[in-house]
Amino acid sequence: MPLNRDFIGRRFVADTPFLVGREHIRQFALAIREDSPLCHDLDAAKSAGYIDLIAPPTFLTALGMWRSVVPLDDPALGLDYSLVVHGEQRYSLRRPVVAGDEIIVAGMISGIRNAGRNELIIIDYEFATTGGELLATARSSLVSRGTAVAESGTAGVENG
Numbered sequence: 001m002p003l004n005r006d007f008i009g010r011r012f013v014a015d016t017p018f019l020v021g022r023e024h025i026r027q028f029a030l031a032i033r034e035d036s037p038l039c040h041d042l043d044a045a046k047s048a049g050y051i052d053l054i055a056p057p058t059f060l061t062a063l064g065m066w067r068s069v070v071p072l073d074d075p076a077l078g079l080d081y082s083l084v085v086h087g088e089q090r091y092s093l094r095r096p097v098v099a100g101d102e103i104i105v106a107g108m109i110s111g112i113r114n115a116g117r118n119e120l121i122i123i124d125y126e127f128a129t130t131g132g133e134l135l136a137t138a139r140s141s142l143v144s145r146g147t148a149v150a151e152s153g154t155a156g157v158e159n160g
Contacts, residue, residue, distance in 0.1 A: 052099035087141035114148040
């Protein structure tokens with residue numbers, strides 16, 4: 001079943017902020033084998049000019065999961081997660097996330113398009129503090145395998 005393109009342009013905002021803790025940062029850094037003292041040692045982070053531990057840039061991926069805002073499980077969207085693979089992830093960081101930041105996540109489905117027999121769903125995210133400071137933006141793409149409707153004149157044709 002193809003994805004519901006009526007979702008394009010819909011914006012969703014988390015109803016509660018996420019308070020970033022030191023242990024969130026340390027555990028995430030351990031999980032990805034980031035050994036920078038700025039992620040583990042408060043004195044090292046402060047000596048480098050930060051107010052607290054800093055999170056690795058990809059920490060925002062986990063934050064997006066902890067505060068999932070785009071309703072990918074909405075039956076009206078038609079996304080079967082058993083057919084999904086992660087396509088791409090990009091970030092534009094304004095400053096590092098630090099322990100103590102309270103972050104609001106917002107997301108928008110900015111596009112759904114065919115890619116051969118698959119569909120790509122593009123999601124744009126904003127990560128901002130509760131004080132309104134934009135920390136980062138992100139773009140994520142998910143591949144919905146085999147759900148694209150064949151365009152007229154292309155039935156049975158595969159890209160090699």
